[in-house]
Amino acid sequence: MGxxxxxxxxxxxxxxxKYDLEHSSWATFIYExxxxxAYRDKKLNKTTVFANPDPWKSWSFKSSVLxxxxxxxxxxxxxxxxxxxDERLMSxxxxxxxxxxxEDDNPVIVVYRMKNP
Numbered sequence: 001m002g003x004x005x006x007x008x009x010x011x012x013x014x015x016x017x018k019y020d021l022e023h024s025s026w027a028t029f030i031y032e033x034x035x036x037x038a039y040r041d042k043k044l045n046k047t048t049v050f051a052n053p054d055p056w057k058s059w060s061f062k063s064s065v066l067x068x069x070x071x072x073x074x075x076x077x078x079x080x081x082x083x084x085x086d087e088r089l090m091s092x093x094x095x096x097x098x099x100x101x102x103e104d105d106n107p108v109i110v111v112y113r114m115k116n117p
Contacts, residue, residue, distance in 0.1 A: 072112040079103035084110055
């Protein structure tokens with residue numbers, strides 16, 4: 001079986017999705033085997049790029065179900081939450097909810113709230 005084009009040309013960025021909001025723009029792409037997000041604050045005219053080198057966390061930049069008021073909403077299986085969440089950023093109440101889930105429970109909605117939407 002042959003090599004994928006993207007494996008042989010890692011120096012190119014491969015766009016995935018783009019979101020254009022009132023105060024910001026987001027683009028997801030793959031570059032050098034990293035899943036990346038470029039965030040542009042339209043008011044400040046400043047762009048920041050986040051790169052995720054962990055291939056197991058590639059989901060973190062996948063399509064959101066909804067983007068609204070500086071929040072991204074994702075649907076996730078409870079068994080996968082350990083890969084999605086940073087417990088240091090969560091309230092005690094939310095931690096207790098997550099810890100009570102079983103791996104085979106119904107999917108849950110994960111909300112990422114941006115500090116500066």
